[in-house]
Amino acid sequence: MTTPPYLQKGDRIRVVSPAGKVNRNKVLPGLELIRNEGFELILGAHTLDSHFQFAGNDEERLEDLQQALDDPECKAIICSRGGYGVIRFADKLDFTNFKKHPKWLVGFSDITVLHCLLQKQGISSIHGAMPAFYTKEDNPTESYTELIRVLTGEKTSTEVPANPNNKKGNATAPIIGGNLSILYSLLGTPYEPDTVGKILFIEDLNEYLYHLDRIMHSLKLAGKLKNLAGLVVGGFSDMKDNDSPFGQSVEEIILNTVKDYNFPVCFDFPAGHIDRNLPIVLGENYLLKVKEKTRLVRI
Incomplete structure (x- = not known):
C-alpha cells in the first residue's frame, strides 16, 4: 500500500464536490481554517455549484475531481461533503497520473466509493471529517485538529x-x-x-x-x-x-x-x-x- 506524502506549510490542497451540493455557509468557515494553516487552497470550478441535489452535473463533478487527481502539485484532495453521486461516474475516473503523484483524499459517507477505488489502486486515503464539520461556535473541532495531525504525518x-x-x-x-x-x-x-x-x-x-x-x-x-x-x-x-x-x-x-x-x-x-x-x-x-x-x- 502506498502512503501519499505528508503535508507541509504552503502545500496545495484542492477542494471538490463529487456528490451532493453544499451549503456554502457551512463549508466556507472550514475552508478558511485550512487557509489559516498556511496551505494553498484551490476550489474546483463547480465545488459550490448546484444541479438539483448534486454539486453540478455528472460531467462537471467528474471534471473537477479528475483535475484534482491529475494535479502534480496537489498534496491533498478534500471532499466538501458526501450525499450521493460518486458512483454515477466512478468507472470514468483515470488514476494514471494520480499514481505517479499520489496525494491524500479525505472524506466520508458517499466518499466511501472513492476510498474503495483507491484501495484497488493500492493507495491509502483518509476517512475523515469534511469542511462543514471543521468548526463549531467559531472554534476548530477535534475532528479538524486530528485530521490536520494525520495529514502532516503524526501517528494517532x-x-x-x-x-x-x-x-x-x-x-x-x-x-x-x-x-x-x-x-x-x-x-x-x-x-x-x-x-x-x-x-x-x-x-x-x-x-x-x-x-x-x-x-x-x-x-x-x-x-x-x-x-x-x-x-x-x-x-x-x-x-x-x-x-x-x-x-x-x-x-x-x-x-x-x-x-x-x-x-x-x-x-x-x-x-x-x-x-x-x-x-x-x-x-x-x-x-x-x-x-x-x-x-x-x-x-
Whole structure:
C-alpha cells in the first residue's frame, strides 16, 4: 500500500464536490481554517455549484475531481461533503497520473466509493471529517485538529470507552471500510472491498433496523465477514424502526451476524455521521486491542 506524502506549510490542497451540493455557509468557515494553516487552497470550478441535489452535473463533478487527481502539485484532495453521486461516474475516473503523484483524499459517507477505488489502486486515503464539520461556535473541532495531525504525518491512537457488547481480542492488520450502505452497494462491482485479513470499519446514518439486518446478512453471504481480522463499529446515527418493531438494536443485529466468528469487535468508535468524527487512514496497518477499553493505534 502506498502512503501519499505528508503535508507541509504552503502545500496545495484542492477542494471538490463529487456528490451532493453544499451549503456554502457551512463549508466556507472550514475552508478558511485550512487557509489559516498556511496551505494553498484551490476550489474546483463547480465545488459550490448546484444541479438539483448534486454539486453540478455528472460531467462537471467528474471534471473537477479528475483535475484534482491529475494535479502534480496537489498534496491533498478534500471532499466538501458526501450525499450521493460518486458512483454515477466512478468507472470514468483515470488514476494514471494520480499514481505517479499520489496525494491524500479525505472524506466520508458517499466518499466511501472513492476510498474503495483507491484501495484497488493500492493507495491509502483518509476517512475523515469534511469542511462543514471543521468548526463549531467559531472554534476548530477535534475532528479538524486530528485530521490536520494525520495529514502532516503524526501517528494517532484512539481510546474508546468500554461497551458491554464488545468482543474482546487483539488484531494487527490493514483497516478498510467506511459507510456501510455504500460498501453494500458495491458488492458485485469491480470496487467491492477485499476484506480478507482486514480490520473492517463500518458506520451509517438514517437506516431502518431491518435494512441494517439485510445489509449485514448480505455481507455475510458474500463472504465479507468470515475472514476479518477485526470489526470496528462507528456511529450509527438516527436509525429508524417500523411501527411493528424489528426487535433488535444496532449492536444486537451486528453481533448476531458475526456470532460464529472469533475476531474482536469494537462498538462506539468515534467516526461517522457524528460530531466527533476522528480520522482513520484506510489501507494502513492498525493495532486493535479490545479489552475493558478499546485502543485503535496506527502503526
